[in-house]
Amino acid sequence: MAPTTHSLRPLSCWKPIFRHTRLQPAATRSLTTQVQPKRTFEESRPFAPTRKSNFKIIGPPPALKFKEPIKDVTNAQLAILDPTSARSNLFSKTNPEAAHVGDILLVRLKTGDPFAGVCINIRRRGIDTGILLRNELTRIGVEMWFKIYSPNVEGIEVVQRKEKRARRARLTYMRKPKHDMGSVQNIVLAYQRSRGALRGSGGTGTLGKDEKKGGKRKVKGKGKSLILEHSDYPASVMADDIAQQLTIKMQLDKETGEMVSKNELKKRTQKRAKKAAVAARNGVSVSNPVQDPIPRDQLATAEEPVVDPDAMFKQGFLAEVYEQRPSKNIVTRFPPEPNGYLHLGHSKAITINFGFARYHGGKTILRFDDTNPDAEKEEYFIAIQETIRWLGFAPSEITYASDNFQRLFDLAEELVKQKNAYVCHCNEAETKLQRGGEKGASPRYRCAHANQDVETNLEKFRGMRDGKYAPQSAWLRLKQDIENPNPQMWDIAAYRIPKDQRPHFRTGTKWRVYPTYDFAHCLCDSFEGITHSLCTTEFLMSRDSYEWLNHRLVDFQPMQREYGRLNLTGTILSKRDIQPLIEEKIVRGWDDPRLFTLKAIQRRGIPPGALLSFIYELGVTTAKSFVDNRRFQQSVRQYLERSVPRLMLVLDPIPVVIEDAEEQDLDIPFSPKDSKMGSHKIRLTKRIYIDRSDFREVDSKDYFRLAPGKTVGLLQIPYPVKAVSFTKDEASGAIVEIKAVYDKEGKKPKTYIQWVPEGSPTAEVRIHTALFNSDQPKLVAGGFMNDVNPNSETIWPNAMIESGFYEVRRRAPWPEAEGEKLGEASLASVRFQAMRVAYFALDIDSTDDRIVLNQIVPLKEDLGKSSKG
Ligand SMILES: [Zn+2]
Known part of the structure; x- marks a missing residue:
């Protein structure tokens, strides 16, 4: 055999061709393939002399009209949106003057107020190019994306360039507290001032001006373009105005924790109210899982515009309730059971019932639901009244369910005569069985007592009153509808003989039988002419029995409607749960500041106004809300921020002797913002006290408070101080005294600490x-x-x-x-x-x-x- 040579190698290429021919069917049977020309061996050969010349050679496709259609569309769009190419240039990668991440940019908008911030991200996506600006508004970090070509963006100005170009494409690390630039407000204001001055003398060289040339910019009316309009005002006026405007326009969406514009917030609120209303109409109680807590970085102290206290009556659930029965003379009631202290959840009930009536010019009755003498105490009656007064509400009258005991008893007899009630002797286990057993799976039925005639029932009912039956051996039941799916219709109790037979706080031992809540509440509502009986969704099922009873016994029909209860995470509210905490001495008592009884909230120092504005903020829906405790704190903090004076307090004092200090009186304002709060005098003594935590024996680079050789500012004192030496207690190692001097030459200190003079209480x-x-x-x-x-x-x-x-x-x-x-x-x-x-x-x-x-x-x-x- 000849050795394998180059010339033989192509043979291997024939293999597939031979295989191909072998696979060719001998004859084509299928009709559809019949017409295919048979390929001969010759034809399938790759370099057979082919009919090449027969092929029509198609040249390259005709030149397209657009070489890159997408780019062209983009360019066409840009020509409209950015006719001077100013914006493209501002963010172009090739332009040495372009804006970069790290620069402080100011975006002026056609609608709404300008927004300035550090640019932390530039997303280049052609027409969709956007920039992300970060700033701090009212001490809350706020980030906003702006599409640079958006027709709503009127102009973009570079306020300050970053000295050194950032090495990263995105500066998201600035979100971390350590790197956060905080508010750039001061820089922006300084820039605007200087720009205002420049404006008089000519060009500014900013994009805003370029666009003005293009005739696109329009200044219309006050507030449209806040900054330019005000640059002619004295700087201080401008600063106040801008700060105020920014504060008012951006609002915190409490449910998502985002800062959004006023309009957006309004939209969201309306949407949520609608959703809640739909749920209410369907009779569904939307059970909210724990609401998202506000993201941590947004939980800083913040000032917010005061919430409109009437908003919750003007729109949403309560507005719909009013529309269902738009009475001229609204009467509501707050019906606490005087068997414990009110808690945070009750403050919502108080606000809704009293507030609803006040908003519509009606009145609210405080009715003590004193139908259970075993648990009631006089101290609770007093505490409840005090709490309502503390919240700023006044009942039009104070009534007691016990005032109506005789009338209620008579109506119960009436019900017996109507064959709508019967006396039953079944015990708890039997009753449970009648109602379908443990799981409610077995068929429901009525006991034999339900068939007693009216005379027997009347006699037995009066016997209950007169002491013929032992406690809990007989009870009056409503004869409702055992087949009804609602358990509130399964012949519920109307009257019972309490076990302990304690004398009633108001009626003494006159009564042995007491009406249940289900029986007394709806009837008392009717007696008192309550138009809107507002309660929590726990009573949604009770609405059936409420109406069932009232329709049978009284003429005036109140309307019961249910709202979602307020719950707080991280705590317990019910008195049954708080009791063991007190018994185990974990807390100081019912008013321990760590609890959320209203007495505790009061003792802790939370102002009633703060509590109310928290409730106003939450609004009213049918959803049972679990509110994050931190959100509550945040709300209180916002309220205090604008309403209480400021003082200096040192938790763990150590003395500092300022060696070159001269004693003098300082006049210190109670509030840096509100001069109406007045001021007070402090004597600056040579020896002052600072907090132990504000001093370190060993300095370090990331530490900005007092240390040997280090300078720190003292609040309200014109000069910072520098520590020169300190003495320690030999035995304990604790610092006993620090010696310091004024540092009048040094730089402005990074931190200011609080102090108190010698002799302070x-x-x-x-x-x-x-x-x-x-x-x-x-x-x-x-x-x-x-x-x-x-x-x-x-x-x-x-x-x-x-x-x-x-x-x-x-x-x-x-x-x-x-x-x-x-x-x-x-x-x-x-x-x-x-x-x-x-x-x-x-x-x-x-x-x-x-x-x-x-x-x-x-x-x-x-x-x-x-x-x-
Ligand atoms: Zn029975």
């Missing part, structure tokens, strides 16, 4: 954090008692507070609002912000010479940090 400060470790203490294995946070209270026994406190105490209540009016100051209405520490109120344990303070809320969400100062 001491105070015991109680700082509270969450009582439970988890958000759902009841779901913890072994029950909520296993979830108790052992460190929920920290006491600083030797804190010092500046003497301005005495004036705050003299001038309390702060603020003077709702149920706290001048002359009625409670200790808890002595409130202030201890700068850099927290918000505080005077505790009821205080006396004339002893100051005990409770933390109302921390300054920031981070509890650990703020309690340390």
Whole structure:
């Protein structure tokens, strides 16, 4: 055989061709393939002499009209949206003058106010190119995407360029607190001022101006283009105005935690109200899972416009309730059972019932539902009335369900005569069986007692009243509809003989039988002419029995409607749960500031107005809401921020001797924003006290407070101080004294710390954090008692507070609002912000010479940090 040579190699290429021919069917049977010409071996040969010349050679496709259609469309669009190419240039990668990430940009909008911020991302997507600006508004980090070619964007200006070009394409790391630039407001204002000056002398060289040439810019009316219009005003006016406008226009969407425009928020609110209303119409109780807490970085102290207290009556659920029965003379009622202290959830009930009537010019009756003498106490009657007054509401009259005992009894007899009620002797187990057994799976039936005649029933019912039956051996049942799917219609109880037979707070031993809530409540509503009986969705099923009874017994028909109850995460509200906490001495009592009874909320120093505005913010729907505790704190903080004075307080004082200080009086305003709050004097002494946590023996680069050789600012004092030496207690190692001097030459200090002069009063400060470790203490294995946070209270026994406190105490209540009016100051209405520490109120344990303070809320969400100062 010849050796394998190059010339033979192509043979291998023939293989597939041979295989192909082998696979060729000998004859084509299919009709559809019949017409195919048979391929011969010759034809299938790759380099057979082919009929090449027969092929029509098609040349290249005709030149397209557009080489790159997408690019062309983009360009066409850009020609319209960016005729001067100014915006493309501003973000072009080739333009050395272009804006980059890290620059501070100002975007002027056609509608709404301009927004400035650090550009942290540029997304180049042709016509869809966008920039992400980050700023801080009212101490909340806010980011906004702007499409640079959007017709709504009027102009983009570079306020400040980053000195060194950022090495990254995206500066998202700036979201971290460590790198956050915070507010760029001051830079923007300075820029606007200088620009205002430049404007007089000619060009500014910014994009905004280029566009003006194009005739696109229009300045219409005040507020449309806030910045340009105001640049002719004195700088201070402008600053205030802008700050105010920015604060008002951006609002926090409480449900998502985003900062959105006023319009957007309105839209969202309406959408949610609609959704809730649909759910209400369908009779569905939308059970909200735990609402998303506000993202952590947005939980900073923030000032927000005051919520319209009437908004919840003007729109949404309560507006619909009114429309269903637009009475001229609205009468509502608040019907607490006087068997415990009211809690946070009740404040919603109070606000809805009293507020609804007040908004429509009606009245509200406070009716004590005292139909259960076993649990009622006089102290609760008093506490409930005080709480309502504290919230700023006044009942038109105070009534008692017990006032109607005789009338109710007579109506029960009437019902017996109508054959709509019967006396039953079945016990609990039997009754359960009648109602379908444990799982409700077996058929429901009525007991033999249901067939008793009217005379027997009447006789037995009167016998119950007259003591013929032992407690719990007989009860009056409504004869409703056992087949009805609603358990509230399964012959529920109307009258019972209480087990303990304790004398009633108001009627003594006159009655042995008492009506149930289900029987008494609807009838009392009718007696009192209640037009709108508003209660929580727990009573949704009860509406059937409510109407069933009223239709049979009375003429005036009130209308019951149900709203979603307010619940807070991370705590417990019911009195049954709080009781063991008190018994185990985990809390100080019903009014312990860590609890959420209204007494506790009051003692903690939360102003009634803050509580109300929290409820106004939440609004009213049929959804049962679990509100995050942090959101509650945030709401309270916002309220306090604008309404209480500021003082300096040092939790753990150590002395600092400023060696070159001269004693002098300083006049210090109570509020940096509100001059109406007035001011007070502090004597600057040579020896002052600062917080132990604000001093370090060993300095480090990332530390900006006092350390040997380091300078720190002191609040309200013109010069910063520099520590020169310190002395330590040999035994304990604790710092005893620090010596310092003024640093009059140095740079502006990075941090200012609080201090108090020598001779300032001491105070015991109680700082509270969450009582439970988890958000759902009841779901913890072994029950909520296993979830108790052992460190929920920290006491600083030797804190010092500046003497301005005495004036705050003299001038309390702060603020003077709702149920706290001048002359009625409670200790808890002595409130202030201890700068850099927290918000505080005077505790009821205080006396004339002893100051005990409770933390109302921390300054920031981070509890650990703020309690340390
Ligand atoms: Zn029975």
